[in-house]
Amino acid sequence: MTSGDSILLQHQIMPIKRSGCSIKNGSREPTNGSRNASSNIIIITPPRSYTFPPSEPRFHKSEDETLEGHHVVDYLQQALSYHDGGEPQGIISLSCEETVDDVTIEKIATLLQRNHRHVRLQALYLPKNHLTSAAAAHIARITETMAETLLHLDLRQNNLGVAGLKTLIQTPQPLAIIQTLNLEGCDLPKAAASVLADLLRRNNNLQELYLGYNNRLKPQGIQKIIAGLADNPDSKLNKLDLKGTSMGGKGLKELLEYLNGNDTMHALDLSRNNMRAAVAEGFAYLLKFPNHILHLDLGSNDIGPDGINALARALKENGALQGYCRIQQLILNYNQLGDQGAICLANAIQNNSTLQHLDLSKNNIGLDGVTQLANSLAINYSIRTVNLDGNNIDDQGALALAHVLRRKNCHIEELTCHDNPLISEDHGEFYLQHAFRFRESLKTHLGELQKDIEADRLMSVDWWRRPPHVQVTDWEVDVLVQSLTRHNPQLLQTIYLTGARITDESLKHLFSRYIAENPSLQRLYLKNVTLRDDMNAIKQALCTNSTLRILNVTSCNLSTVECAANLAVALRHNRMLQRISLQCNSLGDEGFCLLWQAINGEEPHPSLASLNMSNNGLTDRSMEAICKSGSLGRLEALYVEKNQITDRGALDLAKALMDSKALKVLSVAQNQEITSRGQIALRAFAPMRFSC
Numbered sequence: 001m002t003s004g005d006s007i008l009l010q011h012q013i014m015p016i017k018r019s020g021c022s023i024k025n026g027s028r029e030p031t032n033g034s035r036n037a038s039s040n041i042i043i044i045t046p047p048r049s050y051t052f053p054p055s056e057p058r059f060h061k062s063e064d065e066t067l068e069g070h071h072v073v074d075y076l077q078q079a080l081s082y083h084d085g086g087e088p089q090g091i092i093s094l095s096c097e098e099t100v101d102d103v104t105i106e107k108i109a110t111l112l113q114r115n116h117r118h119v120r121l122q123a124l125y126l127p128k129n130h131l132t133s134a135a136a137a138h139i140a141r142i143t144e145t146m147a148e149t150l151l152h153l154d155l156r157q158n159n160l161g162v163a164g165l166k167t168l169i170q171t172p173q174p175l176a177i178i179q180t181l182n183l184e185g186c187d188l189p190k191a192a193a194s195v196l197a198d199l200l201r202r203n204n205n206l207q208e209l210y211l212g213y214n215n216r217l218k219p220q221g222i223q224k225i226i227a228g229l230a231d232n233p234d235s236k237l238n239k240l241d242l243k244g245t246s247m248g249g250k251g252l253k254e255l256l257e258y259l260n261g262n263d264t265m266h267a268l269d270l271s272r273n274n275m276r277a278a279v280a281e282g283f284a285y286l287l288k289f290p291n292h293i294l295h296l297d298l299g300s301n302d303i304g305p306d307g308i309n310a311l312a313r314a315l316k317e318n319g320a321l322q323g324y325c326r327i328q329q330l331i332l333n334y335n336q337l338g339d340q341g342a343i344c345l346a347n348a349i350q351n352n353s354t355l356q357h358l359d360l361s362k363n364n365i366g367l368d369g370v371t372q373l374a375n376s377l378a379i380n381y382s383i384r385t386v387n388l389d390g391n392n393i394d395d396q397g398a399l400a401l402a403h404v405l406r407r408k409n410c411h412i413e414e415l416t417c418h419d420n421p422l423i424s425e426d427h428g429e430f431y432l433q434h435a436f437r438f439r440e441s442l443k444t445h446l447g448e449l450q451k452d453i454e455a456d457r458l459m460s461v462d463w464w465r466r467p468p469h470v471q472v473t474d475w476e477v478d479v480l481v482q483s484l485t486r487h488n489p490q491l492l493q494t495i496y497l498t499g500a501r502i503t504d505e506s507l508k509h510l511f512s513r514y515i516a517e518n519p520s521l522q523r524l525y526l527k528n529v530t531l532r533d534d535m536n537a538i539k540q541a542l543c544t545n546s547t548l549r550i551l552n553v554t555s556c557n558l559s560t561v562e563c564a565a566n567l568a569v570a571l572r573h574n575r576m577l578q579r580i581s582l583q584c585n586s587l588g589d590e591g592f593c594l595l596w597q598a599i600n601g602e603e604p605h606p607s608l609a610s611l612n613m614s615n616n617g618l619t620d621r622s623m624e625a626i627c628k629s630g631s632l633g634r635l636e637a638l639y640v641e642k643n644q645i646t647d648r649g650a651l652d653l654a655k656a657l658m659d660s661k662a663l664k665v666l667s668v669a670q671n672q673e674i675t676s677r678g679q680i681a682l683r684a685f686a687p688m689r690f691s692c
Contacts, residue, residue, distance in 0.1 A: 060098070097125070116146070123153075127156035140171060156183070169199045193220070204234045207239065217246065238265055240268055267296075271301065278307075280303045281310045294329065301335060328355060329355075330355060330359070333359050337365065341369075361390050392420065394428065395423055398420075459491050459493050459494065461495045463497055472497070491520070523552075525550075539566035552581040554583050571598040571608070581610075583616070604634060614667075617643065635662060647675055650671075665690075
């Protein structure tokens with residue numbers, strides 16, 4: 001049942017509160033509903049249902065467009081009244097966004113004042129309500145009523161004006177124990193600065209003050225506010241938000257003078273003030289002296305490379321022994337740093353041990369800048385999050401970052417590169433995401449694999465049957481190769497590798513560092529991997545290997561003559577292979593002829609018993625090459641399924657079968673051009689296990 005439904009109740013006795021009815025003079029009267037023409041029928045509209053905790057009511061238009069001010073009042077009336085013999089609901093937080101006006105605030109203030117014994121309000125949030133100076137007096141009533149409990153007051157984006165601000169602040173005990181005051185976006189003029197300065201002089205409990213987006217304050221207003229703050233030696237203010245206040249050079253100078261030697265201010269937001277290099281140079285100078293600045297936002301100030309150069313020097317001299325820069329969070333978005341600025345900053349953070357969060361978004365950083373940044377992040381062990389959104393980073397730059405992120409000793413927990421159009425989804429973006437998964441896998445399944453190889457308790461490594469969420473790339477193969485070469489397990493007999501992101505970059509290491517050294521491995525299966533060096537790495541390893549018995553290279557896009565030529569050379573040198581499967585490639589007739597010369601040419605291969613050339617684009621020409629050799633030699637199994645062989649090729653193959661005494665299995669299935677004529681010829685000489 002939704003909040004707009006109605007319940008029709010007839011001839012029922014309703015509980016006093018839950019029914020929405022009251023008893024008066026012995027008769028029943030609806031309170032939340034109405035009585036229709038029949039005195040025995042009452043139509044009742046149920047109260048609205050809410051999902052928020054009862055002690056922390058939240059009325060936001062952005063979450064429910066039907067909310068109005070009277071819903072807030074109704075809820076408070078119900079929560080603060082005795083019902084069913086219970087105590088009123090205690091309220092510790094009230095949040096109303098775009099739902100109340102001056103009149104509603106008056107009603108709320110009256111309710112809270114009347115029921116102050118049952119209210120322990122700690123936070124009052126009233127943003128985006130267009131409240132005027134008329135509401136200020138009622139908000140002041142609330143703050144005075146809750147003087148012992150109210151800690152947080154949010155009046156963002158209202159229109160209190162100077163008069164309303166005076167009413168709110170210039171009381172005997174200005175905002176009492178308030179710790180957080182948010183006046184962001186209230187269009188405060190310069191005249192309001194004097195009122196705020198008076199608050200800062202008198203209030204010793206305020207810890208966070210938000211004055212952002214009040215650009216009418218101007219430098220003179222900011223100077224007055226800072227002066228008021230400086231006049232209070234007992235001030236506990238540790239966070240000051242002055243973004244978008246047009247503070248200018250004079251305001252900045254006043255602020256820097258106040259901060260010099262200050263031991264309470266930890267966080268500053270000076271973004272969107274367009275102070276250019278001056279703001280960076282000013283803080284670079286400040287950070288040479290004792291301070292406690294931990295969080296600094298200088299975004300959207302058009303600092304440029306020159307300004308960041310000065311700040312970088314301060315970041316480089318961090319720590320108690322070297323300097324006084326202890327910044328943990330640095331936001332430098334929208335500052336036109338470019339590659340030059342990024343390189344300068346990257347060089348600085350190599351020696352920094354305090355910075356944990358760095359925001360360089362929207363700074364036109366390209367390959368050179370991000371490459372140097374990646375090199376520095378590989379050295380820095382303090383940084384946890386990096387934001388590089390909206391730059392000019394490409395796949396190469398993304399890969400440089402990913403190589404850092406994948407390291408087991410990397411401490412970066414989050415790196416974002418959104419809105420970099422040069423980063424492709426299937427390459428750069430994939431590896432940035434995979435880097436975190438890979439690093440985690442070093443602690444889970446890859447870590448377990450390394451332990452098993454070290455303990456020599458594996459007979460096979462099977463990545464063909466991996467779970468769908470487990471991705472296999474060159475990185476995983478490199479980990480495997482490192483473990484194999486380091487420990488040389490004796491029980492391992494078989495390796496299964498599959499995945500398009502496995503390339504010859506890691507396979508070269510597998511063949512040259514492991515297989516070429518004659519390990520105990522006897523079976524290697526490769527499927528859907530990306531071979532780009534025309535089997536050259538495989539050739540070199542097989543020429544020296546004498547232990548491998550089975551080689552399966554399936555669906556690896558082998559299509560060039562060089563691939564077949566390299567494998568043919570390997571077969572002439574390696575006389576121990578017993579089975580080769582090259583199915584689902586595109587070697588064609590020319591490639592097959594090269595291989596056949598190595599298998600059954602002048603010096604037939606002494607041990608090869610099985611050859612699978614299914615789905616390789618073979619035609620009658622390949623069968624003709626078999627026929628010319630006279631027989632199938634020592635082959636016990638031949639698979640040429642899914643090719644383009646016709647009856648003519650079938651007849652040539654039948655001729656070779658006449659003298660092929662070793663053959664036990666032959667499959668020419670799904671060669672659509674072979675008719676009954678070709679099938680009859682093959683059956684006449686085919687082995688017992690024959691499929692056509």
